[in-house]
Amino acid sequence: MTSLAAAPPERRVPRWLARHETLLAAVLIVALAILGALNNRFLTLDNLLNQGRLMTEVGLIALPMTFVIITGGIDLSVGSVVGLCAIALGYSWKNLGFPLPAAIAFAIALGAICGFINGFFITRVKVPPLIMTIATLALYRGFAEGISQAHSVRGYPEWFYFMGQGELFGVPTQLWLLVAAIIIAGVALDRTTFGRSLYAIGANETAARFSGLPVDRIKLLVYTLSGLMAGVSAYVLVSRVTTTRSDMGIGYELDVIAAVVLGGTSIFGGSGTIWGTVVGLVMIQLLKDGLALTGVKGDATIVVIGTVLIASTLLASSLQKRRDVGG
């Protein structure tokens, strides 16, 4: 029964996904051309590399978020984890006297712990992911605010800014990090047992459990990864903006989830690709940049991203329905 039910989507989904991503890539190219024609500063190498720099913090989190959403979960706490890790970095260095490399490691480890706590309550206590991560959205941000008492930390040594502001072989440093993370995430999702298990869990968790997959352990790992990458993202962000504040990362969940959903990952779980997320990510960053260059202010930009989020989910769900009817 389960094998019969699971088999057809397994064969059909990738073909449709390929179409979704091709479509998205086509839209992306058209958008690039239009924005380039409208503004001659847009299609310059400098601008594009700079956009890559700005995209990294959200991108690093969007990769594990793709995993989370494929398993049918969600993580709304990522923005708060970024805030807490940024504060942990600055506070442990400035106030606790950690050497800066140790402070960076501490911040990233704390991110992993935050993610682990989410995963632990979701898998062991069975708190639904939505409410768990709303609770920690408040909790982690609250810790960031409570610890920092609205004080910012500045004055990092020069070498610290290499990750956020430096260049390696003419390309922004953090872009190498993002590319490496994309390749690892893509291979892990597509070519490993772990990756394939995510689809099985998202498509039918009970069936996955009965097939002997360690569902709880995999989910725990996925949420921990989400927190870990939010920690890495916090390090990149602090290094780029040269200061630490407790309001860092507010609203990241919107950008991250919009990129993942726009990239064709089903919000209901069971399907999605890293490649799609990357295209979604680039689209959103170019949209922001294009709007900014044509004179639209930052606040109006989030109106567009919110609309894109709802519209792409609507589109994906109507395509899904048509496919279900056709099949």
Added chain:
Amino acid sequence: MSAIAMETRAAPRASLLRRLSSQEVLLAIAIVVLALVVGAINPRFLATRNLSDILLGNAYVAVAAIGMSMVIISGNIDISVGALIGVLATISGSMAVAGYSIALAWLVPVLVGIAVMALQGAVIAYLRIPAIVVTLGMLSILKGGLISVTGGKWITDLPDSFHLADIELFDILPMPVLIMVGATILAALWMRYTAQGRAIYATGGNPEAARLCGISPQVTVVMVFALHGLFAGIAALLFATQLKVIQSTVPPNLELTIITAAVVGGVSILGGVGTVIGSTLAAILIAEIASALVFVSISPYWIRAVQGGLILLTEVADIVRRQRRVAGDSR
């Protein structure tokens, strides 16, 4: 089939009574104990002025939490309500300053609130998009829209008659408290004793069973969101009229405070269970904690951590209780 459906419908009603008493009594005790403990540390906390400030200043949270409770009981969530309240408060204030009649300045935001929420409810119910995606998108649309339209400019010179929150009935009953208590009682009675009210629990408990009972889960969800919009509109009026200026920005993290009130009030995120009396008491408790922090010299910057901890604690307690009940029901 219908026997099963009847059973799932009846089950929450029986456990509802049990939960109703336990969660509400628990919250009431917490409110009193906290007041006594903080009062012992710092007697100024118990001054009538401070206690009434806590109630008056936060009544709007309790009113909005009524609608949020209904949304969560129906098995959904809404994170756009804070942004919506900001938008509605700005609409109301702008209309009052522009010289529209006060009645209109009070009525239009409420209608807009109902319309926006009903629209979200329709997208969620009929197009089957998860509530979190729709309301996350709407949150950013409202937030970005508000700031880019107003530029965050403060609205001042509001006419005196505009201040709904300043009205005192018979010179003793302040409007915010009157609305909070009235809305809570009406909503609680409606949800408990009318078919539509019961339909919310049925839809949240088991939509399929509700459908087999002749309830339309779609219509119920749209109705719940429309009501949520109504309460958000009333909350926005109280919020807009309690100060002499309207900041025309989105109150930061208001949606989190409202969700906390609903969840801590005993509304289960798994749907089907909870009461609005609990959510109102929880809203009061949360406001009391925020004020208490100041009186025992703890930095108010910790308030959000306390909120997050409260949600987590309530949810874990709720789930453990459910599991124990399932284990006890061994059949």
